[in-house]
Amino acid sequence: MTPEQKLSALFAAEAPPARDYVFQARMAEAIALRRAWMTVAALVPWAVAAIAILWALIPVVGPMSDSLGSALQPAAAMLAGAAVTTVAALWLARRFGRGIRTPFSAR
Known part of the structure; x- marks a missing residue:
């Protein structure tokens, strides 16, 4: 038996480790929470300075x-009108643009 065959037989005999999705979700949540708190902590000096x-x-x-x-x-009136127009355009695009395919949409 060649060394490559021995190695492939060894790897074939081992079952891949089972993934624990609950553990992965909890770890992802903990990491996201820690990043959020670090972001808030980094913004505190800027808020104090402002x-x-x-x-x-x-x-x-x-x-x-x-x-x-x-x-x-x-x-202020022009800015409010622009904000209302932008929000309405985004809402209409999300509301009625679901069936439209663009060149960049996933196929």
Whole structure:
């Protein structure tokens, strides 16, 4: 018997290990939870810095708020209209676009 035949006979005799899907799901959940907490922990310093900067800008922005309010109303209306249009377009694409095949869709 050649060494290759011995090796293939050895590997053929061993059954592959059984997969424990419950264990894999719990481990994936634990890893995802840990990553989520690490992401939150990494964002805490940025949030503190943003709060400190906004707190420092209160004396500057306070007096300008009266004049900026009337100037920003048209821009806010346009942004709200764009947001509503975008949400409606996405909803319609998901609602009615299920049967449409594109060149990039899975076959």
